[in-house]
Amino acid sequence: MEGTEMKPLFYDFKRSFLRPATVLSLVAFIVIGVGLSYIVTTSLSTSGRIYTEGFGKIDLSNGNFIFYFNAYDANLKPLNSNVAIYLGIMNTSANSFSADAFQTLKSWTFKATNGFYALNDTINESVLSQIMSSQSTTNAPSNMVPGIRIQVSSSLGVSGEIIGLAMKEGDRYAYIPPFGGFPIIDQSGNMIGVVEAYLNKDELMLTALLDLPGNGFTFRCAILNSTFIPQGAEALNNTIYLGEANSGLNVYKLNLSDMNISSSSISNVYLTVEGPDGKIYSSFSLPIERISTGRLQSEIESISTGSAGIALFSLFFPIVVLYIAYALIAKPKGMGALEFLLARPISRWDVYISRFTAGALTTLVSSAVFLLAFDASLMLITGYGISASHLAIIFLGILSSLLAFYSVCYMLSTVLGGSKYLSLSILLYLFFTMIYNIIIVILGTELYGIGMYLSNNFARLQYISYYFNPIGLVNFASYFIGRSLNTMQEISVVNPYLVVVSAILWIALPIVIGWLLFRKANLSR
Known part of the structure; x- marks a missing residue:
């Protein structure tokens, strides 16, 4: 029935x-x-916030070029994005958005899956010679220096910026601002990467794009309540061991409440990378970007x-x-x-x-x-x-x-x-x-x-x-x-x-x- x-x-x-x-x-x-x-x-795309980091380094002796890229959305979630990078000569005295601000010598496009991408390429002699000429004060104006332009597009927003370039020629090093993050360098000027710090409530997240000369490196940080930078032996005192450091993307997270540290009292972090030979690479006093997740x-x-x-x-x-x-x-x-x-x-x-x-x-x-x-x-x-x-x-x-x-x-x-x-x-x-x-x-x-x-x-x-x-x-x-x-x-x-x-x-x-x-x-x- x-x-x-x-x-x-x-x-x-x-x-x-x-x-x-x-x-x-x-x-x-x-x-x-x-x-x-x-x-x-x-x-x-007109209102969304995305966080990007970039680090480029070129060996002027052989033309080897590496570039590391990383992107997060407003909730610090790895962001899939389409990226175009341009290696060229930038005019430091021009408006960064003007037509004469950047002269492209070589470009690449790629898709950064889960936020990160590593590019390794060899620059031909023609491009290399123009980059080297821009470094010579006799052949180029002082305001014309090598640089990298980055353009990022994603479903959550677009961004663009011009960053400097780390260079090596034999035992000589140079790094040109602005950086795609805060630089990590040693006393001789060898720049091995950039780092950013984000704070979401009580969780401190450090992301570092590194190009290391070998293995056996460790990462440490000191949490500061001012912009004071430790010097000498004091550089390693009162630092927190974060873990091993490797070439590419390194992500470290600290829960401040577990460490009895008030998130409202800190303003900066100081980072060090220690090599297996005891050599120290240090960052500047790095300001912390406070993130309010959930907004996106x-x-x-x-x-x-x-x-x-x-x-x-x-x-x-x-x-x-x-x-x-x-x-x-x-x-x-x-x-x-x-x-x-x-x-x-x-x-x-x-x-x-x-x-x-x-x-x-x-x-x-x-x-x-x-x-x-x-x-x-x-x-x-x-x-x-x-x-x-x-x-x-x-x-x-x-x-x-x-x-x-x-x-x-x-x-x-x-x-x-x-x-x-x-x-x-x-x-x-x-x-x-x-x-x-x-x-x-x-x-x-x-x-x-x-x-x-x-x-x-x-x-x-x-x-x-x-x-x-x-x-x-x-x-x-x-x-x-x-x-x-x-x-x-x-x-x-x-x-x-x-x-x-x-x-x-x-x-x-x-x-x-x-x-x-x-x-x-x-x-x-």
Whole structure:
């Protein structure tokens, strides 16, 4: 018996969900969801923060060139990026963005996977001679020196900078600022790398790009509360052993709370690399960059939940919803098909509730598919998705809004058939999406005038109006997410309990009224 009762429901669900109009609309909104994720990355590319480090070194004796690159996103997560580097001559007296600031001699492009990339190449004699000429005070102006220009593009932002170059010629060393990090050098001027320090709450992270002359090197640091730099034997006193140092990327992490060090009291770190022969390579007093993680996640969620793509789905999918009600009740009623259906051993209630449930399931599945497609593409492109709690709020907001409008349309379909239903349901759609909002704007202007005073009062009036608009319920979801992200001011008229009651009433009352009308309706043509 249970199986026979379920068959009409699945049959009606299949008929409503697999209709060409429903499928095509859903495909269109999935594409919109994927496109929206790219819109999010475009917004991030202008406001997103990425951290880059670079170290280049060239041996003028044989043209051997090495370059190490590393990048993090705003949460210090290794960042996949496309990188172009240009070896050339830079004009230290020109604006770094001007056309004559940099003369490119050789370039490379690569993809830094998981943030890091190591480049090793040999420079030809022509390029090498121009670099060497720029180092000669007799052959080149003093403001023309070798350098490296870096251009980075990623899904979370773009950046560009010009850094100096470490050089070796026999036993002679030179290093040219600016550096792609803070340099680590010995007393003879041999630069073996650069280092950066980041502090996230109580975790201190040190990242070093090193080109070491061999093995057996160790890394140590001293945490300072000033810019004072230890000298001589004092350089190794009171330092903390971090671990072995190797050529390439080295990452070290310290938990300051475990060391009974207050993160608020430190400002700098001093780093040393000790060779197996006891030779010391030292950094400058390195300022610590304080990181506030979570900002990137909040920014992505704020752009995503307040963007046009999600608004487009909740604004235009109601058109599909009103068509579903037309296909399930209004059209067969107008054709007399429901009367023929009731000639079978099936009650009006079974027809009414199974077809409503089928349309509601179609709405639920469509909303879920759209949001999952959007979140998956966002995760794939940026590495970050919408948090589960916020995704659930968006889903409930969209679903309640669509179900509320579907209930209203379904109620109309019980008493109107064919073209009459379509005319009135489309008019209702236009009223709730356009005309209703225009009325609220006019009412707000009449009540509060025009000016700054209007904005606060109008916001309250607008959110009051959402309680009485089935399609407007989704705006409460955006509000609650905005409040949790601290991107929206509190509006006193928004009450979570009233939002729930409003959604339930918008869904339940039309169902009840629709049933009272349907049970007595004349189902003949």
